[in-house]
Amino acid sequence: MTAVAPGVRAHTLDIAAVLKESALAALVALLLAFPLVGLRTVDVLSRLTIEPHFAEVAVAVVLVFLGRLGMALTREGRPLPVLVASLVVAASAWFLPLPTMPLKLIAVAGGAIIALRAALALRSHHSTLSLAERERRMDRVGARFQDASRLIGPIAVIFAVALPFLPFADRAVVDIGILLLTYIMLGWGLNIVVGLAGLLDLGYVAFYAVGAYSYALLAQYFGFSFWLCLPLAGLLASLSGLLLGFPVLRLRGDYFAIVTLGFGEMIRIILINWYDFTGGPNGISGIPRPSFFGIADFVRNPEPGVLSFHELFGVEYSSIQRIIFLYYLILVLALFVNFFTLRIRKLPIGRAWEALREDDVACTALGINRTNIKLAAFSIAAMFGGFAGSFFATRQGFISPESFSFIESAIILAIVVLGGMGSQAGVVVATLLVIGLPEMFRELSQYRMLAFGIGMVLIMLWRPRGLLAHRDPTILLHKRKSAMQQQQESEDRA
Amino acid sequence: MTVPPKPTPLLEVEHLTMRFGGLIAVSEVSFTAMDREITAIIGPNGAGKTTVFNCLTGFYTPTVGRLTMHRKPPKTPLYLERLEAYRIAHKARVARTFQNIRLFSGMSVLENMIVAQHNKLMRASGFSLAGLFGLPVYRRAERAAVDLARYWLDRVNLIDVADWQAGNLPYGAQRRLEIARAMCTEPALLCLDEPAAGLNPRESAELSDLLTFIRDEHKIGVLLIEHDMSVVMTISDHVVVLEYGRKISDGTPAEVRVDPAVIRAYLGEEEEETPPEAVQRLAGGA
Ligand SMILES: Nc1ncnc2c1ncn2[C@@H]1O[C@H](COP(=O)(O)OP(=O)(O)O)[C@@H](O)[C@H]1O
Ligand SMILES: [Mg+2]
Numbered sequence A: 001m002t003a004v005a006p007g008v009r010a011h012t013l014d015i016a017a018v019l020k021e022s023a024l025a026a027l028v029a030l031l032l033a034f035p036l037v038g039l040r041t042v043d044v045l046s047r048l049t050i051e052p053h054f055a056e057v058a059v060a061v062v063l064v065f066l067g068r069l070g071m072a073l074t075r076e077g078r079p080l081p082v083l084v085a086s087l088v089v090a091a092s093a094w095f096l097p098l099p100t101m102p103l104k105l106i107a108v109a110g111g112a113i114i115a116l117r118a119a120l121a122l123r124s125h126h127s128t129l130s131l132a133e134r135e136r137r138m139d140r141v142g143a144r145f146q147d148a149s150r151l152i153g154p155i156a157v158i159f160a161v162a163l164p165f166l167p168f169a170d171r172a173v174v175d176i177g178i179l180l181l182t183y184i185m186l187g188w189g190l191n192i193v194v195g196l197a198g199l200l201d202l203g204y205v206a207f208y209a210v211g212a213y214s215y216a217l218l219a220q221y222f223g224f225s226f227w228l229c230l231p232l233a234g235l236l237a238s239l240s241g242l243l244l245g246f247p248v249l250r251l252r253g254d255y256f257a258i259v260t261l262g263f264g265e266m267i268r269i270i271l272i273n274w275y276d277f278t279g280g281p282n283g284i285s286g287i288p289r290p291s292f293f294g295i296a297d298f299v300r301n302p303e304p305g306v307l308s309f310h311e312l313f314g315v316e317y318s319s320i321q322r323i324i325f326l327y328y329l330i331l332v333l334a335l336f337v338n339f340f341t342l343r344i345r346k347l348p349i350g351r352a353w354e355a356l357r358e359d360d361v362a363c364t365a366l367g368i369n370r371t372n373i374k375l376a377a378f379s380i381a382a383m384f385g386g387f388a389g390s391f392f393a394t395r396q397g398f399i400s401p402e403s404f405s406f407i408e409s410a411i412i413l414a415i416v417v418l419g420g421m422g423s424q425a426g427v428v429v430a431t432l433l434v435i436g437l438p439e440m441f442r443e444l445s446q447y448r449m450l451a452f453g454i455g456m457v458l459i460m461l462w463r464p465r466g467l468l469a470h471r472d473p474t475i476l477l478h479k480r481k482s483a484m485q486q487q488q489e490s491e492d493r494a
Numbered sequence B: 001m002t003v004p005p006k007p008t009p010l011l012e013v014e015h016l017t018m019r020f021g022g023l024i025a026v027s028e029v030s031f032t033a034m035d036r037e038i039t040a041i042i043g044p045n046g047a048g049k050t051t052v053f054n055c056l057t058g059f060y061t062p063t064v065g066r067l068t069m070h071r072k073p074p075k076t077p078l079y080l081e082r083l084e085a086y087r088i089a090h091k092a093r094v095a096r097t098f099q100n101i102r103l104f105s106g107m108s109v110l111e112n113m114i115v116a117q118h119n120k121l122m123r124a125s126g127f128s129l130a131g132l133f134g135l136p137v138y139r140r141a142e143r144a145a146v147d148l149a150r151y152w153l154d155r156v157n158l159i160d161v162a163d164w165q166a167g168n169l170p171y172g173a174q175r176r177l178e179i180a181r182a183m184c185t186e187p188a189l190l191c192l193d194e195p196a197a198g199l200n201p202r203e204s205a206e207l208s209d210l211l212t213f214i215r216d217e218h219k220i221g222v223l224l225i226e227h228d229m230s231v232v233m234t235i236s237d238h239v240v241v242l243e244y245g246r247k248i249s250d251g252t253p254a255e256v257r258v259d260p261a262v263i264r265a266y267l268g269e270e271e272e273e274t275p276p277e278a279v280q281r282l283a284g285g286a
Helices: A017-036 A054-075 A080-093 A102-121 A131-165 A169-196 A206-222 A224-250 A251-272 A307-311 A320-344 A347-360 A362-363 A370-396 A406-419 A424-440 A442-462 A483-493 B049-055 B084-089 B109-113 B116-126 B136-155 B173-185 B201-218 B227-236 B251-258 B260-269 B275-284
Strands: A041-043 A047-052 B010-019 B022-032 B040-041 B066-067 B092-095 B189-193 B223-227 B238-243 B244-252
Touching: A017 A169, A041 A169, A041 B040, A054 A080, A054 A102, A054 B022, A080 A102, A102 B084, A102 B189, A131 A320, A131 A483, A169 A320, A169 A362, A169 A370, A169 A406, A206 A224, A206 A251, A206 A370, A206 A406, A251 B066, A251 B084, A307 A320, A307 B109, A320 A370, A320 A424, A347 A362, A347 A370, A347 B109, A347 B227, A362 A370, A362 B084, A370 B092, A406 A424, A406 A442, A406 B201, A424 A442, A442 B109, A442 B227, A483 B022, A483 B223, B010 B223, B022 B040, B022 B049, B022 B238, B040 B049, B040 B201, B040 B227, B049 B066, B049 B092, B049 B189, B084 B275, B092 B173, B116 B136, B116 B275, B136 B173, B173 B189, B173 B201, B201 B223, B201 B227, B227 B251, B238 B251, B238 B260
Parallel strands: B022 B244, B040 B223, B040 B238, B092 B189, B189 B223
Antiparallel strands: A041 A047, B010 B022, B010 B066, B238 B244
């Protein structure tokens, strides 16, 4: 890294401090990498032995040191040498043979990120934007998006409705559409608890599981149809939300989060262990597919006395008809959740949720019964989770406890937080990022969690309130102003 | 001209004691706040004033004591020490503000005022069902709520900024909004914890006007913790003085001002200042 040696500048550079900072980062990297990377357990002749990987630790520490040095120098107003050096590092890492693939990836990506950062700093002539300025710029983007979303919203809905009939929409596309819509629906459901009421729920997937198993079991034991089970599944999920809510909602903040986390795991473990009833880890298969509103089935050769969809409409049979029907089903369910939320936000209970998120002590002082309000949020969100769950069951035809692990809760929560707490459009954007992108780059799916983690860290650093965090008031006394005007005004005031 | 009816007791505090472990924050405090009067609670920092408020409004459960809130007959009195905090606001109609302002700062000014009318609107919206379907009952109730909000925003001069985010208001405006929001709950007793803190003299004078307006026009009781003697001495009907958790004086502003115990307490607190000045401040408010 000779290229970043301090030159003669007007602005003095405290090289000692910069080196110290980098060394500290390297030390932390050493402490973390030593047990995580340096000592790896391997299975030799069915015995676990520890294999040292100290070369990788050393490389990791050096990379962290250089990376931090680059960041620090950029900050101190020396972006040009950093840009050159980091590009050199990234390029050489790309062509040189490094011991392992992840190492190569980290070196290339790290070099590229630092180069990007340095390039940005060069372009804007001062090394970093102040945090407030950056925040303001992002707010402006958020506000512009909010304004645009009045247009984009309907366009997106029209697009979603038309999607199955667009020329490029083959079975895979519609399948991805179903997947995305499922997560959007879950995100919108969880948004009620997390985004509006401000309760950190780490076990939302439990209600998804309750919904899925409700349908699967009711169908298995009583032969109930999907259309009967859908409301029942919502009801049961909502009841389980109430049951959990009663003891738990008195807890605050972190305690609440931990108990919901426990509840999510509890449901999964019950599902695994209650073998006779739930099928345990084998799950339940042969879950009936939905009929066309109980009128007709999606089968080529219906049993006698049963109408089939293609006969009903007099079209050729095609297996995609059911997929498209499922697509519209989840689209309607998701939009229902969206409209419900938009509507309830303007009602006393919705306003109380947001007030609770802002300041629960003040809520109490105004005579609001916090427990009831939270219970309502919790059970309504649980109901939507239950709907989504029974949809999932009927779509897959097979469910097992594996589908309802903590990581699902984490992904749904990430969607809500990433999108901007309480923002409906934010959930859609975040779902496209979190679910859509990895689906498109399937080959890279092993790096999915890595990218996910990096993404979350970056968001927390740059945009702690989420991508689209603009909030429109639910009621106005004066004429409506666009989000951009509001943003402009609040900047003028500041 | 009719003679205004004699004020009746609104809140009776008897033997209120609040202990935190070994610390006795409030000890054997008794006083009565009258309806349609402004009762001030003054005293040096740490005297236990805020603790008294927290006991009254249910945020703390008093160690000992009876807190009786009288209501218009035929309604029976309520014992506040037995009620949950939200019920004290809802049923006993005691509203409060906080020493460190607590607004819903991400919500608009108007929304703050509407949230304060939650219970009323909740009933009108049929616990949200009528609201979900947009029935006229609810729309009417919401319009009435906005009218009430408009009335108070007008009073505290915030009507122009009604659609601002509450957190973006300047400090003085936030204080006024908190009072207006408390009034939206249509309280029988309004408890204000240092509402003049951080206000400039003009704003303090406006505050005095607002409080007398609330007392005289809305005919409710006001309980006021305040350090600003120019406010306390001009508008209160009755002053209670606390020191180290004990009540050391109780009476009209004129009586309290000349009470040797009070003068001693205030001299003791402000030793660094020249004592005569402190006395003057205490005396010169009126
Ligand atoms: N929750 C609490 N836990 C422990 N001590 C408290 C608590 N609340 C108040 N106190 C103590 O009670 C005393 C009175 O405090 P406070 O009522 O806030 O005084 P004031 O409002 O008159 O300035 C202080 O010594 C304070 O430290
Ligand atoms: Mg205090």
